Amino acid sequence: MIKRYQPDLLEKEIQASWEEQKKYEVQADDREKFYCLSMFPYPSGKLHMGHVRNYTIGDVISRYKRMNNFNVFQPMGWDAFGLPAENAAIANKVSPDEWTRENIENMKTQLKSLGLSYDWSKELKTCDTSYYKWEQLIFKKFADKGLVYRKKAVVNWDPVDNTVLANEQVIDGKGWRSGAQIEIKEIDQWFLKITDYADELLSSLDDLDWPENVKTMQKNWIGKSSGAEIKYKIEDSDNYLTAFTTRPDTIFGVSFIAISPNHQMATDLAKENDSIKKFLSQCKETSAAEADMAKAEKLGFKTDIKVIHPITKELIPVWIGNFVLLDYGTGVVMGVPGHDQRDYEFAKKYKIEINQVIKTEDNELPVLEKGLLINSNQFNGMNSADAIKRIIEYLQENDLGQELIQFRLRDWGISRQRYWGCPIPVVYEDGTPRLLNENELPVELPKLEKNSPPLPLSKNENFIKISENVLREADTFDTFMDSSWYYARFPSADNNDAIFSKDSDYWLPVDLYIGGIEHAILHLLYSRFFHKALRDLDMVKSDEPFKKLLTQGMVLKDGAKMSKSKGNTVDPQSYIDKYGADTIRLYMMFTAPPEQSLEWSESSVEGASRFLKKIWNLIAERKYNELSDDFKFTKEELALRRKSHATLKKVTNDYEVRFAFNTAIASVMELLNFIPDEFKDDSASDAQKFCVDEAVIFILKMLSPITPHITEYLWCKFFIDDMDIDAWWPEHNEDLLEVQEFEIVVQINGKVRGKTIISKELNEKEIESKVLEIENVSSTIADNKIKKVIYIKEKIINFVI
């Protein structure tokens, strides 16, 4: 037994006992289950502060739920495929596999030193065949359901290194290693039809217990908009250009049509026209990232092609515009400079006609709001809503367009020209792709020669020769595929015979998912899609993967996200070694509420450590007194009991509904400060001892989810030795919170002029006359007439003079 607070010794001892008991390995049983999942890490080498925060939050909630008699499953695994392993392989001449597995070992040791209550018997690594073979099976099943197809898609091409670059590897339009001007290139790739689920992904958001901002971001990302598809006949041709618009009411304002540089028509034109060809290659000198495209200067090229306006029959010029994306809609935009900001800027730049066809109070162009139609022939005078209806009717009657619901969401391109990923299970027989069947799986990663970089595969030879006329696909899956279903695999991670075990239905869906806000869209949307598709394959039972979502803010240093590339990382391990896991956990939970970003500060860690020492000094060598509560308590003793119970009530609420661990800790600190020194003394009365023991029980229990080591040690080594600290969560006694008096704040014209204690028995009139006796109140009112009195029960009385 140790006398002084020595976290290093104490934490090792406690962790060893958890491990020996297999305390956090769980089975399905008849209790209510709670599946608590924190986003699994990419094994970059070392734990960073964001991990520590994420996993502490998850562990605190898991431990709290466990104390409330839930059957809690908290697993952990590794998002082990990805680009950094290839980069490290090239830089250090190690295989991505070796590098990754070594990192996992290091990080696992670190995680264990944090005292996280994981069920390690269900650990999984996405780079294990035992994991990714099932992913290959899912791909095959998705394909059988018609969710898989192949089409051309753009990538960033580095012409010097002859390789495809990720957006991250393109800096100011140049390859990060070669420095070469990258270009957009189209290659054949596999796609998943996430758009088949667009409607459900949108509508089921409403029922999710997720933060509103995340739901809004997903809603906007899916981007359902209603409008019309309008056909513009090409002059001297039987073909049409079809454009989607949400504003058919502005059709009389169309003064140009813009097509994407990737549109087939642009490609065809370039074959016969060198300046168009030059223009197109100029458009390709930007990265494929949408943000870069949006920021790029709007470029346009006027072709000789003209189309016929479907109503006025006027001729409209066709432009090629680099701001038009082929992926959205049809790759054709009807340009209405009078009523669209981007079209307006484009028209100004290229001196294209600007027509106003909607009238509003403020007529400064572009007019973006809806209003009354002008300059629109037979539709003049209608409001936008009516006009939209009538114009669509007109177009439909003349077979020149129709009403259409459009989504911004695009299908998911899952091919990656990388080595270190899940192999796509496809072979090409005489050039024809064939998806492999279940009995042909798994397709394993090709073995690398020792010390050879994993690179040749990312060159333009994306096939592995198997026989004379059979090639194997060498592309791998997007790593988002790996993370889109891992949560479902966890309950059966140790089952090598089936993707999901019987228990999966007991544990799924995840009750609480915790992770960074940066995943608000992509990862969370892809997982939702996977879950719904798996449901339709009868592989899971629920409609959504994550019932509740907690998005934690980032850990910042000097106002920026801690990241290797920014060079502002702080290594958590040195702090764990110096102060102990409990201190780091306490610091993380105390410094900011989970959703907010957290600015790293070393001196506050010191403060957390000091608080734990205070707890230690109060409780170490204190023995529970086993007294019953039949005392006649003094006012002071009752005050302490009231404080203890009020604190417990507040903290329970903070854990249960608010996830406000920072204020929970603050309240516990207040309670600790509230205990009078003489009560702690050996010479204290039995009643006083009782009150302190009660406070100590509450304090240890309330802190134990956050600082599990020190609280368990104090509890069983000193205080009560015949009961587990986490066996139950205490309940407060509401009767003790009853008070006879309250403090009222007296305001005059909304400004505080005094406070006083009022007995609960007084009525409003009596309170009014009592507070008017306060000197500062009466002197401020003086001769002024009281116009109005506002009384807020047991809080505030405000005199308006």
Add this chain to the structure above:
RNA sequence: GCCGAAGUGGUGGAAUUGGUAGACACGCUAGCUUGAGGGGUUAGUGAGCGAAAGCUCGUGCGGGUUCAAGUCCCGCUUUCGGCACCA
């Protein structure tokens, strides 16, 4: 550019439903304690005026609603996250 957040003392943050702005900490200042270092402990700590009582100002900026606004509304600004191949 588009979508989503955030901005409160020297610092992290609190104010849960429109009702006392600054809880709880960190830091700082002073006193006590200690051989030193460290630690512990007591008091003070938004700004300005005042001996004090108290008064005025104060939650990114500008306006508005209200008896009352950090909180609601309108406009702006800065910072952060995401933008489909970083994970």
